[in-house]
Amino acid sequence: MTSPNSARHPYWKWLVCGLLLFASMLLYMDRQTLPNVATRITTEFKLKQEQYGDVEMYFGYAFAVGAFLWGCVADKWSVRWLYPALVLGWSAMGFLTGLVESYEGLLWCRTLLGFFEAGHWPCALKTTQRLLSREERTMGNSVLQSGASIGAILTPLVMTFMLNGRTEPGVWRQPFLVIGAVGVLWVVGWFALLKERDFEEGQPEVRSQESEVGSRKPDVTSGADANFLAVFSDRRFWALVVVVAAINVCWQIVRAWLPKFLIEGKGYIEADALRFNSLYYIATDVGCLAAGAAALWLVKRGWEVHRSRVTVFGVCALLTSLTALAAELPRGWGLLGVLLVVAAASLGLFPCYYSFSQELSMKHQGKVTGILGTVAWAVSSPCQKFFGRLADQTGSFNEGIALAGLTPLIGYAALILLWREPERTHSEPVRPAK
Numbered sequence: 196m197t198s199p200n201s202a203r204h205p206y207w208k209w210l211v212c213g214l215l216l217f218a219s220m221l222l223y224m225d226r227q228t229l230p231n232v233a234t235r236i237t238t239e240f241k242l243k244q245e246q247y248g249d250v251e252m253y254f255g256y257a258f259a260v261g262a263f264l265w266g267c268v269a270d271k272w273s274v275r276w277l278y279p280a281l282v283l284g285w286s287a288m289g290f291l292t293g294l295v296e297s298y299e300g301l302l303w304c305r306t307l308l309g310f311f312e313a314g315h316w317p318c319a320l321k322t323t324q325r326l327l328s329r330e331e332r333t334m335g336n337s338v339l340q341s342g343a344s345i346g347a348i349l350t351p352l353v354m355t356f357m358l359n360g361r362t363e364p365g366v367w368r369q370p371f372l373v374i375g376a377v378g379v380l381w382v383v384g385w386f387a388l389l390k391e392r393d394f395e396e397g398q399p400e401v402r403s404q405e406s407e408v409g410s411r412k413p414d415v416t417s418g419a420d421a422n423f424l425a426v427f428s429d430r431r432f433w434a435l436v437v438v439v440a441a442i443n444v445c446w447q448i449v450r451a452w453l454p455k456f457l458i459e460g461k462g463y464i465e466a467d468a469l470r471f472n473s474l475y476y477i478a479t480d481v482g483c484l485a486a487g488a489a490a491l492w493l494v495k496r497g498w499e500v501h502r503s504r505v506t507v508f509g510v511c512a513l514l515t516s517l518t519a520l521a522a523e524l525p526r527g528w529g530l531l532g533v534l535l536v537v538a539a540a541s542l543g544l545f546p547c548y549y550s551f552s553q554e555l556s557m558k559h560q561g562k563v564t565g566i567l568g569t570v571a572w573a574v575s576s577p578c579q580k581f582f583g584r585l586a587d588q589t590g591s592f593n594e595g596i597a598l599a600g601l602t603p604l605i606g607y608a609a610l611i612l613l614w615r616e617p618e619r620t621h622s623e624p625v626r627p628a629k
Contacts, residue, residue, distance in 0.1 A: 208326045212338040214388055215319045217381055218282060219342025220349070222315050224374045225289030225308060227350040230451050231469060232358075232367040234458055239364055240298045244455075248583025250302055251451045254309035255576025259569045261313025266565015269317040270558070275391050278318040279382040284311035290375025293368040309572075316568055317561040324553050324560050325394055330494060333504060336549040337487025344480030344542060347450075350374070351469035360466070423559045432563075434613035435551055436570050441606030442544045443571035444578050445515055448599035449541065451579060452592060453534075460592040461526045471531060475538045482539025486511060487546045501616050505607075508547040512607040514540030518600025522593035537600060544603055551614075 229236070229250070237247050269277060288308035295301045319339055327335040354370045426432050453475065457468040486507050493503035517533050517540075524530040555563050582595040 211322065211326055211388060212335050214384055215322060215339040216342035218315060218319065219339055220346035221282065221378055221381055222285065222312050223343045223346030224350045225285055226312065227347050228289065228354065228370050228374055229305065230454050231351050231354050231472065233455055234465065235367045242298060244586045245580060245583040246298070248580040250305050251579035252576045253302060253306045255447065255572040255579060257306045257309035258313045259572035259576065261310040262568025262572060263565045265314030266317040266561045266568065269321055269561030273391060274318050274321050274394050275389055277314065279385050281311050281314035281318065282378050282381055286375050286378025290372055293371030293375065313568060317564040320549060320553065320564050321560050324557065329500065332553055333490045333546050333550040334487040337484050337546040340542065340545045341480045341483045344476045344483060347476035348473045348480065351472040355466065355469050423562060426555055426559065426563060429555065430613050430615060432555060434609045435567055437609035438548055438606035439567045439571040440574040441602040442548060443575040444602045445599050446541050447575045448578060448582055448595065452582060456592040456596055461530065463526065475534060478535040478538035479542035482543040483546060485539065486543030490547065504547045504550055505610055508544060508610065509607050511540040511543040512603035515600045515603045519597040522597040
């Protein structure tokens with residue numbers, strides 16, 4: 196059988212990864228617009244910190260529901276059509292956020308934004324699983340994930356330009372309208388670059404990936420493809436339940452509260468906090484790409500694929516715990532430097548996690564991603580409300596920030612204790628990365 200990709204340029208699949216990066220970028224621009232003007236909105240709508248936490252909590256709950264739903268749909272429907280529909284859905288909700296006139300309207304728009312954004316990861320990971328070899332996936336997932344950082348970098352810059360120091364009520368609405376309208380451009384690029392045949396399971400690339408994994412006891416990559424319920428008997432799945440909850444608590448708490456932590460907690464003015472916010476997400480992008488590159492470099496040096504991923508994950512988890520130090524530091528370069536290290540490490544965790552999840556099932560990747568995404572948001576979402584309540588009670592953001600950075604160490608412990616690589620047949624050795 197001739198691969199449908201064989202006539203394409205060898206770098207075509209990396210161009211697709213670039214398009215996925217663009218989708219992650221748009222997703223995070225729509226998501227991060229709110230945290231960057233959170234102080235303005237809580238003042239204009241007269242909200243408590245806990246009420247702002249409720250907005251983030253309901254966003255997360257909707258994301259949890261959407262993750263499971265869209266994960267199941269991605270395994271049944273054409274990703275080529277589902278993915279752009281979801282991009283248009285979340286772009287519309289981002290746009291409508293700029294038109295709300297009440298706290299209730301804000302709550303609805305952000306809830307539906309989370310619901311549609313949840314479909315991004317099942318669709319994107321199904322795409323990289325289909326197009327990339329096992330050795331390439333961590334790097335491909337790094338490219339995909341790095342778009343989140345780029346979006347978070349650009350958002351405060353775009354908002355600083357649009358707001359331009361203006362403080363009148365309602366001026367915060369314009370960035371929502373502009374950023375929300377950009378999603379249409381991505382849809383055009385998606386249909387131009389990918390065809391329906393690119394997602395077929397029978398491609399030689401996919402079959403070679405399956406055979407490379409080898410005969411397993413139990414055989415999750417093939418056995419679980421015949422019976423999805425077999426995934427739940429695999430202890431690796433339960434390791435990832437802990438991992439995904441732990442890394443998302445860290446990432447989502449800092450993502451939602453960093454501007455408030457800097458402005459209200461450490462005394463920075465809004466303009467300086469927004470500029471640092473961009474720098475923070477530059478560091479996350481560097482960390483994300485560095486994690487993928489480090490895992491690939493270790494494999495090329497002769498390390499087993501799983502060992503390389505776990506090592507990178509462990510280093511990143513150790514570095515995120517520096518939030519405990521950041522909480523105690525006063526305003527200044529020391530604080531900002533520590534936060535940049537935390538930034539790089541916190542996003543470096545994700546390409547490793549995505550690659551772990553792609554080991555469980557080829558056929559049911561959408562459902563696996565969706566269920567784990569549901570776990571991630573179901574756990575992290577109530578933490579937003581808890582964070583806001585803790586800030587109201589203590590008058591400080593320090594305790595919540597410190598606790599959030601420690602959670603990835605729990606995920607690392609779960610990997611060490613629960614993950615066991617399936618046995619391979621002697622006749623099917625692991626191929627070295629090319």
